[in-house]
Amino acid sequence: MSELHKRTLTELAAGLRARKFSSVEVVRAFLGRIESRQGTLNAFVSVTSEQALAEAAGADRALASGGGGALTGVPIAHKDLFCTRGVRTSCGSRMLDNFVSPYDATVVARLKAAGAISLGKTNMDEFAMGSSNENSYYGPVRNPWNVQLVPGGSSGGSAAAVAARLVPGATGTDTGGSIRQPAALCGITGIKPTYGRVSRFGMVAFASSLDQGGVLTVSAADAALMLREMAGFDPNDSTSVEAPVPDYVAALDAPLAGLKVGLLKEFFDKGLEAGNERRIREALQVFEKLGAQLREVSLPNLPLSVPTYYVVAPAEASSNLARFDGVRYGYRCKEPRDLLDLYQRSRGEGFGAEVKRRIMTGTYVLSAGYYDAYYLRAQKVRQLITDDFRRAFAEVDVLMGPMTPTAAFAIGAKTDDPIAMYLNDIYTIGANLAGVPAMSVPCGFVAGLPVGLQIVGPHFGEARLLNVAHRYQLETDWHTRVPQGYA
Amino acid sequence: MSAWETVIGLEIHAQLATRSKIFSGSATAYGAPPNAQANLVDLGYPGVLPVLNAEAVRMAVKLGLAINARIARSSVFARKNYFYPDLPKGYQISQYELPIVAEGAVDIVLDDGALKRIGITRAHLEEDAGKSLHEGLPGVTGIDLNRAGTPLVEIVSEPHLRSAKEAVAYMKKVHTLVRYLEICDGNMQEGSFRCDANVSVRRAGAQKLGTRAEIKNLNSFRFVERAINYEVSRQIDILESGGQVVQETRLYDPDKGETRPMRSKEEANDYRYFPDPDLLPLVLSDAFIEEVRTTLPELPDQKAARFASGYGLSPYDAGVLTASRELAAYYEEVVRELEGEPKLAANWVMGELAAALNRENLEVGSGRLPAARLAGLLERIADQTISGKIAKEVFEAMWSGGRSADEVIDAQGLRQITDSSAIERVIDEVMGKNPAQLADYRAGKDKLFGFFVGQVMKATGGKANPAQLNELLKKKLGG
Numbered sequence: 001m002s003e004l005h006k007r008t009l010t011e012l013a014a015g016l017r018a019r020k021f022s023s024v025e026v027v028r029a030f031l032g033r034i035e036s037r038q039g040t041l042n043a044f045v046s047v048t049s050e051q052a053l054a055e056a057a058g059a060d061r062a063l064a065s066g067g068g069g070a071l072t073g074v075p076i077a078h079k080d081l082f083c084t085r086g087v088r089t090s091c092g093s094r095m096l097d098n099f100v101s102p103y104d105a106t107v108v109a110r111l112k113a114a115g116a117i118s119l120g121k122t123n124m125d126e127f128a129m130g131s132s133n134e135n136s137y138y139g140p141v142r143n144p145w146n147v148q149l150v151p152g153g154s155s156g157g158s159a160a161a162v163a164a165r166l167v168p169g170a171t172g173t174d175t176g177g178s179i180r181q182p183a184a185l186c187g188i189t190g191i192k193p194t195y196g197r198v199s200r201f202g203m204v205a206f207a208s209s210l211d212q213g214g215v216l217t218v219s220a221a222d223a224a225l226m227l228r229e230m231a232g233f234d235p236n237d238s239t240s241v242e243a244p245v246p247d248y249v250a251a252l253d254a255p256l257a258g259l260k261v262g263l264l265k266e267f268f269d270k271g272l273e274a275g276n277e278r279r280i281r282e283a284l285q286v287f288e289k290l291g292a293q294l295r296e297v298s299l300p301n302l303p304l305s306v307p308t309y310y311v312v313a314p315a316e317a318s319s320n321l322a323r324f325d326g327v328r329y330g331y332r333c334k335e336p337r338d339l340l341d342l343y344q345r346s347r348g349e350g351f352g353a354e355v356k357r358r359i360m361t362g363t364y365v366l367s368a369g370y371y372d373a374y375y376l377r378a379q380k381v382r383q384l385i386t387d388d389f390r391r392a393f394a395e396v397d398v399l400m401g402p403m404t405p406t407a408a409f410a411i412g413a414k415t416d417d418p419i420a421m422y423l424n425d426i427y428t429i430g431a432n433l434a435g436v437p438a439m440s441v442p443c444g445f446v447a448g449l450p451v452g453l454q455i456v457g458p459h460f461g462e463a464r465l466l467n468v469a470h471r472y473q474l475e476t477d478w479h480t481r482v483p484q485g486y487a
Numbered sequence: 488m489s490a491w492e493t494v495i496g497l498e499i500h501a502q503l504a505t506r507s508k509i510f511s512g513s514a515t516a517y518g519a520p521p522n523a524q525a526n527l528v529d530l531g532y533p534g535v536l537p538v539l540n541a542e543a544v545r546m547a548v549k550l551g552l553a554i555n556a557r558i559a560r561s562s563v564f565a566r567k568n569y570f571y572p573d574l575p576k577g578y579q580i581s582q583y584e585l586p587i588v589a590e591g592a593v594d595i596v597l598d599d600g601a602l603k604r605i606g607i608t609r610a611h612l613e614e615d616a617g618k619s620l621h622e623g624l625p626g627v628t629g630i631d632l633n634r635a636g637t638p639l640v641e642i643v644s645e646p647h648l649r650s651a652k653e654a655v656a657y658m659k660k661v662h663t664l665v666r667y668l669e670i671c672d673g674n675m676q677e678g679s680f681r682c683d684a685n686v687s688v689r690r691a692g693a694q695k696l697g698t699r700a701e702i703k704n705l706n707s708f709r710f711v712e713r714a715i716n717y718e719v720s721r722q723i724d725i726l727e728s729g730g731q732v733v734q735e736t737r738l739y740d741p742d743k744g745e746t747r748p749m750r751s752k753e754e755a756n757d758y759r760y761f762p763d764p765d766l767l768p769l770v771l772s773d774a775f776i777e778e779v780r781t782t783l784p785e786l787p788d789q790k791a792a793r794f795a796s797g798y799g800l801s802p803y804d805a806g807v808l809t810a811s812r813e814l815a816a817y818y819e820e821v822v823r824e825l826e827g828e829p830k831l832a833a834n835w836v837m838g839e840l841a842a843a844l845n846r847e848n849l850e851v852g853s854g855r856l857p858a859a860r861l862a863g864l865l866e867r868i869a870d871q872t873i874s875g876k877i878a879k880e881v882f883e884a885m886w887s888g889g890r891s892a893d894e895v896i897d898a899q900g901l902r903q904i905t906d907s908s909a910i911e912r913v914i915d916e917v918m919g920k921n922p923a924q925l926a927d928y929r930a931g932k933d934k935l936f937g938f939f940v941g942q943v944m945k946a947t948g949g950k951a952n953p954a955q956l957n958e959l960l961k962k963k964l965g966g
Contacts, residue, residue, distance in 0.1 A: 103527060205534065209764035239764075322576065
């Protein structure tokens with residue numbers, strides 16, 4: 001059974017239900033791969049082998065008696081900012097290196113209830129702040145397509161783990177592109193649902209009005225299956241939306257004839273590398289072949305996304321991260337002299353440079369005298385961007401464009417230039433500001449590195465997005481490509 | 488006439504009497520062991536989120552309706568950011584730009600009996616902080632987060648108050664109101680009802696407000712009065728000696744009877760308020776507000792007006808008797824049982840009963856002397872079974888012995904003698920025993936009338952009806 005890792009999450013779920021193989025076998029196979037590749041990729045912060053094997057044995061018993069849910073016995077991994085009871089939840093930070101969560105996030109609990117088995121917690125940029133996974137207390141994650149390169153971020157550990165087939169699917173969070181950008185750079189499928197579709201309860205907050213949990217998988221079909229189990233209203237999250245969750249899996253096969261696709265004019269700009277643009281244009285031709293009608297759509301305020309985001313997100317983060325004060329849990333400095341010293345050194349020593357930079361930015365933009373000029377203004381621009389999307393979706397069913405301006409870049413290439421790093425999020429942030437769902441789908445390679453196509457839908461349009469991506473994946477095999485050495 | 492005018496505004500914090508906290512399911516009961524009532528939300532754990540308690544909203548709306556305020560159809564929770572160990576999240580969830588209640592007022596009664604309207608700028612919902620503990624913890628500070636997340640409504644008055652007395656009258660009025668509405672237990676010792684006072688003085692007739700000091704955390708009416716009086720004379724002293732009042736936060740020390748600056752580095756505090764992205768705007772429908780309106784009880788002012796007109800009480804008495812819902816209910820029950828005599832009932836409830844309760848530090852609702860029992864006593868006064876003077880003795884016996892008025896009267900033989908022939912018989916006896924005094928009286932020594940009254944009263948154990956006795960005695964002595 002050495003080939004189990006080659007199966008997709010959907011195939012594994014079906015095979016387990018048909019009892020072609022056992023959960024213990026599947027979990028062992030993936031744990032073995034994690035063990036042998038962790039040293040190279042650094043995709044995990046914690047691996048919970050014992051717990052996973054015990055749960056696998058339980059899953060096999062359930063399956064043997066004809067029980068179990070949609071994902072019973074299927075291994076997954078969680079980004080290390082989803083709280084997992086009894087397991088360290090570090091957020092990639094020294095601040096929470098010693099933090100063992102006493103409770104499960106709603107996402108974790110729902111996937112558990114569906115029968116999924118967590119193999120561990122994936123590495124990430126500290127508190128989800130970063131686009132390269134270099135901002136982790138546990139060291140950078142490496143891109144399995146080329147270990148000298150970044151996997152993207154902040155869900156870089158989840159992306160690298162799925163790309164390397166260390167796990168068939170993983171959770172991620174996307175505040176400004178943190179699922180889609182690493183999915184693109186690692187050649188896998190990733191979806192950020194509508195804001196409010198997936199509960200944020202138990203997801204350590206970065207920027208509350210933007211954070212949204214989602215999944216990284218090999219295929220759109222896998223994403224549909226996993227997301228269906230995760231999504232839905234949660235009374236513990238006041239911003240989650242009380243609307244039924246459609247059966248994303250059942251909606252996958254709908255034909256695309258007559259689909260109205262808007263090309264995001266503002267994304268085909270001079271920052272987009274020629275090779276990447278070619279791959280995107282080729283993907284669009286596939287959609288035309290499938291019967292879609294393409295037209296250019298302009299969202300004039302979209303270029304303001306990056307400055308808007310870098311006001312709103314740090315502002316919320318500066319407040320969200322105030323609870324990490326060394327008093328109740330997490331890192332506490334040694335022998336504090338007094339209260340102020342306890343705060344200053346615990347936070348000074350516990351947080352990394354990028355987190356501090358954003359806390360300072362956020363504190364500044366919320367300060368008396370600056371609030372109107374920055375925060376309030378950013379909120380107004382955010383509304384304009386949201387209106388742009390609304391207008392666009394009155395005309396087209398989905399929007400398409402590039403996911404990233406370039407393919408994966410070298411580790412260390414942008415660490416000294418935060419602005420260059422921030423600009424890497426230029427195509428991703430709009431969807432977060434507007435709260436609309438968006439996904440990244442592999443659409444080819446440039447110089448051996450994967451390129452992602454971005455598909456954006458209207459609020460609660462996940463079923464359509466996944467359907468569009470799935471039909472494309474029936475025509476192409478980019479998503480099935482595995483990095484050399486990981487087949 | 489003073490050369491200075493005092494200007495005061497109060498920020499009253501009333502803990503809402505919900506069973507659970509404003510954003511979590513933890514209990515709010517007072518007095519639990521430290522942190523026994525703090526769950527992960529209250530502790531500010533990573534990943535937890537607030538969920539608004541609908542009961543707290545309902546209570547705030549009740550208050551807003553009772554003070555004739557505007558109820559916001561959409562209000563917004565904001566984060567007030569600052570670091571403190573008793574503030575687990577590093578921010579307090581409050582309401583800032585868009586509070587749930589705005590532009591209300593209450594009336595207070597001044598010394599001369601005139602009404603004064605005190606404007607209420609706003610009332611907003613917020614969560615309370617925890618407490619730092621020092622007692623019995625040498626060298627360290629303990630944190631008790633039981634109180635963290637307890638719902639508060641902060642009621643901010645306009646600077647309409649002109650003396651410590653007015654401030655106390657206003658605070659008492661609001662205290663009465665929240666207890667009528669059953670949205671706050673009003674327990675000041677436990678901190679359920681407390682206030683910050685903003686105090687400034689200015690030259691009489693000046694338009695511009697003086698620089699104010701804020702006195703924090705006053706938790707008794709007496710402290711409010713003393714703290715403000717102290718602060719006013721402190722500020723006047725400074726200004727009269729050519730100095731300037733510093734805008735600052737001060738604490739009142741009840742032992743020393745003075746205010747002093749709070750030891751803190753908060754002069755540059757910038758709370759960086761912004762809307763809490765974890766909570767959607769609180770949207771209230773007209774239907775909800777109207778539904779809450781139907782749950783309003785008769786309010787203190789309405790009740791006092793009804794007492795004054797319906798029972799013929801003075802505005803002062805009506806005010807005293809409606810100061811609490813329990814007292815008013817007690818009074819009305821006495822009147823109902825008595826089937827009339829509202830003034831007699833008022834005198835006894837405000838007099839003997841209030842004094843007895845006060846003496847033993849009891850609440851009117853304690854059940855020590857049920858209203859029906861007191862009515863039973865007053866009935867015996869009304870039907871002249873006993874005199875008012877005897878009634879006081881009976882009251883004391885009822886108070887300590889738990890018996891009804893009739894039981895006391897019968898057991899102690901206190902029934903008043905109203906039978907003329909019985910009184911005449913005693914008079915005859917007394918006259919027979921004192922022939923010399925009788926002769927002197929009849930010879931013109933009128934003063935001896937009192938002597939005969941005393942003798943008859945002595946012989947009847949004080950039970951002879953005084954008016955009847957007077958009349959009969961006059962007739963008999965006159966021969």
